[in-house]
Amino acid sequence: MSGTVSHSGKTKGLLIDVTLCIGCGACQEACVKEHNLPGGDDDQLSYRNYTVIQKHGDQFVRKLCMHCETPSCVSACPVGALNKRESGAVVWDHTKCFGCRYCMISCPFEIPTFEWYSYNPRIRKCVLCYERIEAGRPTACAEACPTEATLFGDRDTLIEVATQRIRSRAEKYQDHVWGLYEVGGTSVLYLSSVPFESLSFKKDLMQSPPSEITWRILGQVPNVVLIGAWVLGGFYFLYRRRHEVKAAEAHTTEKGGHGDAK
Amino acid sequence: MQNNHEFKVNLKGLFTPWPIIAAIILTVAFAIAIFRYVFGIGSVTNLNDIAPWGLWIGFDILTGVGLAAGGFIMTTTVYIFGREKFRPIVRMSILTAFLGYLVFIWGLLIELGRPWVIWHAIIYWNIHSPLFEVAWCVMLYTTVLFLEFSQVIFEKFGLKKLQHIFHLVSVPLVIAGALLSTLHQSTLGTLFAIAPGKVYPLWYSPIIPVIFFISCVAGGLAMVILEGHLSKRFFRHEIPFNLIKPISRALVYSLGIFALVRFADIAGRGAVPLMFANAMETPYFWIETVLLIIAPLIILNIKKIQYSELGLFYASLSAVLGFVMHRINMVTTAFARVNGGYFPSWQEFWITASLVTLGFVIIALIVRFLPVLPEGSLIKTRKERERYLAAKKKEDFGYKKLGWNA
Numbered sequence: 001m002s003g004t005v006s007h008s009g010k011t012k013g014l015l016i017d018v019t020l021c022i023g024c025g026a027c028q029e030a031c032v033k034e035h036n037l038p039g040g041d042d043d044q045l046s047y048r049n050y051t052v053i054q055k056h057g058d059q060f061v062r063k064l065c066m067h068c069e070t071p072s073c074v075s076a077c078p079v080g081a082l083n084k085r086e087s088g089a090v091v092w093d094h095t096k097c098f099g100c101r102y103c104m105i106s107c108p109f110e111i112p113t114f115e116w117y118s119y120n121p122r123i124r125k126c127v128l129c130y131e132r133i134e135a136g137r138p139t140a141c142a143e144a145c146p147t148e149a150t151l152f153g154d155r156d157t158l159i160e161v162a163t164q165r166i167r168s169r170a171e172k173y174q175d176h177v178w179g180l181y182e183v184g185g186t187s188v189l190y191l192s193s194v195p196f197e198s199l200s201f202k203k204d205l206m207q208s209p210p211s212e213i214t215w216r217i218l219g220q221v222p223n224v225v226l227i228g229a230w231v232l233g234g235f236y237f238l239y240r241r242r243h244e245v246k247a248a249e250a251h252t253t254e255k256g257g258h259g260d261a262k
Numbered sequence: 263m264q265n266n267h268e269f270k271v272n273l274k275g276l277f278t279p280w281p282i283i284a285a286i287i288l289t290v291a292f293a294i295a296i297f298r299y300v301f302g303i304g305s306v307t308n309l310n311d312i313a314p315w316g317l318w319i320g321f322d323i324l325t326g327v328g329l330a331a332g333g334f335i336m337t338t339t340v341y342i343f344g345r346e347k348f349r350p351i352v353r354m355s356i357l358t359a360f361l362g363y364l365v366f367i368w369g370l371l372i373e374l375g376r377p378w379v380i381w382h383a384i385i386y387w388n389i390h391s392p393l394f395e396v397a398w399c400v401m402l403y404t405t406v407l408f409l410e411f412s413q414v415i416f417e418k419f420g421l422k423k424l425q426h427i428f429h430l431v432s433v434p435l436v437i438a439g440a441l442l443s444t445l446h447q448s449t450l451g452t453l454f455a456i457a458p459g460k461v462y463p464l465w466y467s468p469i470i471p472v473i474f475f476i477s478c479v480a481g482g483l484a485m486v487i488l489e490g491h492l493s494k495r496f497f498r499h500e501i502p503f504n505l506i507k508p509i510s511r512a513l514v515y516s517l518g519i520f521a522l523v524r525f526a527d528i529a530g531r532g533a534v535p536l537m538f539a540n541a542m543e544t545p546y547f548w549i550e551t552v553l554l555i556i557a558p559l560i561i562l563n564i565k566k567i568q569y570s571e572l573g574l575f576y577a578s579l580s581a582v583l584g585f586v587m588h589r590i591n592m593v594t595t596a597f598a599r600v601n602g603g604y605f606p607s608w609q610e611f612w613i614t615a616s617l618v619t620l621g622f623v624i625i626a627l628i629v630r631f632l633p634v635l636p637e638g639s640l641i642k643t644r645k646e647r648e649r650y651l652a653a654k655k656k657e658d659f660g661y662k663k664l665g666w667n668a
Contacts, residue, residue: 046311072456078393079386096386099375102393104314106456110600113311114375116304121375202459214392214456217471218449221395225441232342232437239344 011069011088012133013155013187014142015162016062018199019172020149023053023060030144034129047115050126051141056199059192062150064141065090065111065126066179067187068209075211076106081123088155088187089128097123108183108202108210128187155187162191184209284619291616294609295372303375306609313604315593321614322369324450324589326362327400328474329582331482332489333359333407334443341436350636351501353414354493355486357634358625360407363400365621372613392452399446406439414632448475454592463533464547465596469523476523477554477585480516483509484558484581491575493635503569510574514562517581521555546587546595554584 025041031051032039040048043055051064067090073082074090081096082103092103092112099121104112115121129139133152137143142152151158162177178190182205190196197203298306309316336355339345371377383397410432416424451474454461467473486509490501528534537547558581567573594604629635 044311075388075390076393076456077388078391078397079382080388080391081386096382097376098379098382099377100393101314101375102391102453104311105453105460108457108459110312110460114314115302116310117302119300119302121302205459210456210458211390213458213468214452215390217452217455218390218392218395221445224444228441228444229437232338232440236342236344236433236437239342243344 010154010156011086011187012128012153013067013088013158013189014064014128014139015151015153015158015189015191017149017151017165018059018061018190018192018194020147021053021060021062022147022149023055024146025053026144026146027051027062027141027150028053030140031126034132034140035127037124045111045125046113047122047124050124054200057194059194059199061190061199062141064188065128066109066183067126067128068108068183069185069187070183070209070211072106072108072183072210073103073112075209075214076102078102085130085134087128087130087134089130089133090125091127091130092123092125094122099123106210108205155189158189162189165191181207183207184212284623287612287616287619288623291613291619294613298372298609303373306607306613308604308607308610310602310604313597313601315597316604317590317594317606317610317614318369318373320590320593321586322373322617323366324592325586326366326369326617327450328447328478328481328585328589329485330359330362330366331443331447331478332486333362333410333482334403334440335479335482336486337410337436338440341433342440348505351486351490351505353411353634354489356407356410357414357628358485358489358621360404360411361621361624361628363404363407364624365617367400367404368620369613369617392449392456395449396446396453399442399449403439403442403446406435406442409435410439414634418632444475447478448472450474454596460597460600461592462536462543462596462599463531464528464536464543465592467527467531469527473520473524473527476516476520477588480513480520480554480581481585483513483516484578484585487513487574487578488582491571491578506574507569510562510569510577513578513581514559517555517559521559524555543595543598546591550584550587550591552584553580553587557581558584 028049028051029039031037032049035050037050038048042049043052045052045063051062054061054063067084067088069084071082071084071090074080074084076082077097078100079096079098081093082090083093084090099114101112101114101123103123104110104114112123112125114123129137129141132139138152139150142150145151151161153161159177159180166173166175166177172193174192174195176192176196178192178196178201179186179188184207190201192199294306303309307316307318332355336348336352340348340352370380374380383394383401388394409428413425413428413432415421416428448471451470451472454466455468455470458466487506490506493501528537536544538544558577561573561577561580562568564573568577594601597604
């Protein structure tokens with residue numbers, strides 16, 4: 001099969017070699033067809049396209065969901081409508097989503113899009129053709145790519161291929177497999193001959209999953225509840241105690257007063 | 263004859279411009295909402311794929327919930343810390359908090375893409391999501407607020423037995439309310455902790471839940487003072503000065519702590535140069551800082567005006583506006599570099615205004631029919647009104663001359 005390297009039951013991914021992309025748009029077309037999208041000649045992701053090609057100088061860069069190893073959106077979704085499947089695909093579940101759009105806020109790459117003009121809107125994003133890849137076939141985009149700029153396979157194998165390419169053509173490639181460590185690793189990897197910043201890739205991305213930050217904070221919830229309950233309970237106890245002492249004192253002075261009068 | 267008088271007074275009340283203005287705002291908002299349910303959120307807002315959250319999240323939710331913090335602050339003060347003198351204003355603060363949350367949930371029904379499955383938060387769990395925690399805390403806390411408010415209904419209809427039960431559970435209820443509030447007020451900030459690369463460093467912080475919590479205490483206290491002022495204007499119910507004074511002091515302390523934490527946090531992350539950077543975010547940061555921190559702290563620390571009616575009014579108003587600014591900045595300015603210059607549409611402003619209006623209308627109605635305010639603070643008959651006006655004419659009213667402990 002074209003555009004595929006060996007694959008087994010392991011996490012799948014894509015290797016996108018920017019140096020090989022000729023910007024023909026075959027991937028975008030195949031994607032539109034595969035997922036019955038409205039399509040359109042657009043260079044921004046929207047409900048129309050799960051993937052687009054953006055031109056930076058003389059370089060063409062595909063934009064699509066990175067299918068993070070530890071996705072922010074999956075941790076952010078309050079109803080668990082986004083899931084990372086065993087195959088590596090990050091997939092949205094229409095039966096759960098209530099449309100809060102926190103996935104869009106949380107995504108480090110602004111990937112999920114929304115049907116803004118629908119009465120029953122869906123979150124739209126690349127699903128790594130999970131039905132295809134779980135049946136042992138490559139993604140539609142990898143299959144359609146004429147230059148193998150998009151390569152489908154096991155993530156491990158793709159990393160090997162990428163490092164091999166860098167090693168054999170050191171003068172051509174940047175010494176950086178993008179996606180190896182970014183935000184804790186992504187299933188979609190990139191190779192480039194020019195610095196990634198010049199292709200509008202974000203610099204200063206965390207090398208660990210951002211969801212670790214929120215999880216660390218949420219881990220304090222039991223402490224807040226336990227300590228808070230004890231502190232508030234303690235204050236209430238003090239207040240009652242003061243109240244009782246005062247009442248008792250008032251009682252004794254009253255008695256004492258009577259005694260004096262006698 | 264007597265009835266006739268009352269009829270006249272009521273009729274006069276009907277023709278103030280407020281009900282008409284409210285009716286117009288709510289009617290147009292209703293039309294916008296219908297349009298939104300048919301043609302989608304994008305048809306009435308400037309939200310889009312790179313600006314998925316805007317004014318509705320910033321004001322209706324982050325601000326609305328934050329300013330309703332007065333509810334848990336006042337109940338805790340009275341029931342747990344035993345500051346009995348604040349009891350006369352507890353009911354009003356519970357009511358405003360309860361309505362704040364109801365209006366906020368109502369706003370969610372417009373803001374969410376698929377509001378008809380909002381209940382999914384109950385059956386589909388994701389404990390890793392801060393928004394999941396917020397959803398649960400808000401659900402539970404709204405229930406707590408309803409139960410806390412139910413004593414007013416029990417009293418109105420003389421349900422002695424239920425009143426007794428309420429008395430028994432009131433303390434655990436208040437503690438639960440305080441804990442739930444602490445959790446979701448801070449977690450509203452945690453929502454943004456997941457996007458370190460996207461949120462501008464003047465607003466992003468690893469301790470953002472702490473910043474949200476302290477600011478909600480300040481905002482909630484400022485709101486109690488402001489509510490007192492408004493309630494005096496609209497219901498002729500005055501919060502005695504011996505209550506306002508300690509609340510304004512608490513506001514000073516909470517604002518002081520907030521300022522310390524906020525600036526220490528900015529300095530600790532090395533973001534001080536950004537405070538003075540030539541960037542589009544800078545003016546918004548300073549508007550927020552002046553309104554929320556600097557102006558109230560100055561007003562409330564000048565001996566001559568700190569306890570004057572106008573001083574308290576402007577200080578609390580400024581703090582509330584600054585709070586609004588902080589929360590709206592959080593979803594707009596802080597994301598300005600990725601959201602493509604989002605600015606709310608007039609429909610977004612209108613829906614927001616309608617939610618505020620709805621809150622006012624419901625409060626005005628409830629205060630009329632249920633014993634929320636202390637006995638005798640509502641003017642119901644013509645005689646009372648005349649007496650009030652005469653007193654006002656003699657300048658017996660107003661914070662300065664009232665002989666504060668009356």
